[in-house]
Amino acid sequence: MRRLLTALPMLALALALGVAQAQAILAARVNGTGIPQEQVERSFEEELRQRKLNLLQIRNPERVKQMKRAVLDRLIEQELFWQQAQVAGMVASPQEVEQAFQSTLAQFKSQEAFERRLLVEGYTPASYRLLVKKQVSATKYANSVGARESAVSDQEVHQFYLENPEKFGRPRQVRAREIFIKVPPAASDAQRAASRSRAEQLLQAARAGEDFEQLARVHSEAPTRQWGGAMEPFARGQLAKPVEDAAFALAAGQVSAVVGTPQGFHILKVEGIDDEVIVSEEQARAPIRTYLEQRKANAAIEKEAQRLRGAGKVEILLPL
Known part of the structure; x- marks a missing residue:
């Protein structure tokens, strides 16, 4: 400007x-x-x-x-x-x-x-x-x-709308918290099994009613632990597919099973789902x-x- x-x-x-x-x-x-x-x-x-x-x-x-x-x-x-x-x-x-x-x-x-x-x-x-x-x-x-x-x-306005769809829409997003237990890159089968066991114990604690945010602050090994596991809202295509599949299958308030990826084991709690938003050309014109x-x-x-x-x-x- x-x-x-x-x-x-x-x-x-x-x-x-x-x-x-x-x-x-x-x-x-x-x-x-x-x-x-x-x-x-x-x-x-x-x-x-x-x-x-x-x-x-x-x-x-x-x-x-x-x-x-x-x-x-x-x-x-x-x-x-x-x-x-x-x-x-x-x-x-x-x-x-x-x-x-x-x-x-x-x-x-x-x-x-x-x-x-x-x-x-x-x-x-x-x-x-x-x-x-x-x-x-x-x-x-x-x-x-x-x-x-x-x-x-009017034609310039119409053309801009057509050529910049990402500016006028937002895909369905999930707002969630995570607990992540890391697996070292060269971990043995025994080490990976131990990490999964630890994740399963945390899942049981969460499903038994323990505060998910506090569990994440104390036990998670992701950078998000400092925010109680709070993740940035995410859409499809932004995270590992197994994590996304688990998150998008849940309703608000639900906790996932333990989800394995090459990096470790994830537990997700969905806090909210934001539906897809599309701004119409009429709304965007001005x-x-x-x-x-x-x-x-x-x-x-x-x-x-x-x-x-x-x-x-x-x-x-x-x-x-």
Whole structure:
């Protein structure tokens, strides 16, 4: 999803040149307008916050460079769209600017807290309003480009539905818990028999009324033991056939016999069965149309960004 089709970020403060940054080292120049390195760094920090990441989690220096370059590219694109919005007469109105300004202000506990943050970032309320004006105008222009190219025909919707059946249906699924007793790969017949005997004893305990979840936590040798044997819902074709056959033969609340596979012995308790779900084309038509419209709009915006870069003068001044 392209950012210019969404609302302004929660903290737009880091996305453009502040008064205190006017003489900063430039990372790029767009048709003569500079984008400071400090702006890129602050936008990168905001990106990390939004994605709940920190630099220590990104161990690959090349990945950090790629992320910073992506941030710079977005800032370049935003500047190009702001410049084009002025040419096209799509500069945001005072009302639109004020609405966006108030939206950001509302995310702070008080007017004072908001103004303190502006001060830290090198803004006054007036200079921040200018930033908002540029962002809203850039978004307005981008959305106008997308809107011109986003028409989707009924045939396109129908074709998408036919070509993507997995998106509009879910097969019958079983929700179950398991107790699994492992058999070593090179186990002797005696070892395998001992494992089966242990599984049979656990089955007897479960059928005698002992809590299946607790039995799984204590005795199961599958990773699911930490969740009391709870498995992800599964459909046909996802597990070993003997396990699936046993599960799909049970009703909710029933416990299977011991089921053998080369890996070991399984006991299943079915907790629920989810019937097959199929979303009809009529039900899917509106979300498909929205998805295809958005995809076309994004492609048009990307194409326009490339056109503006080619027609203008974009200089990358620092290696990222």
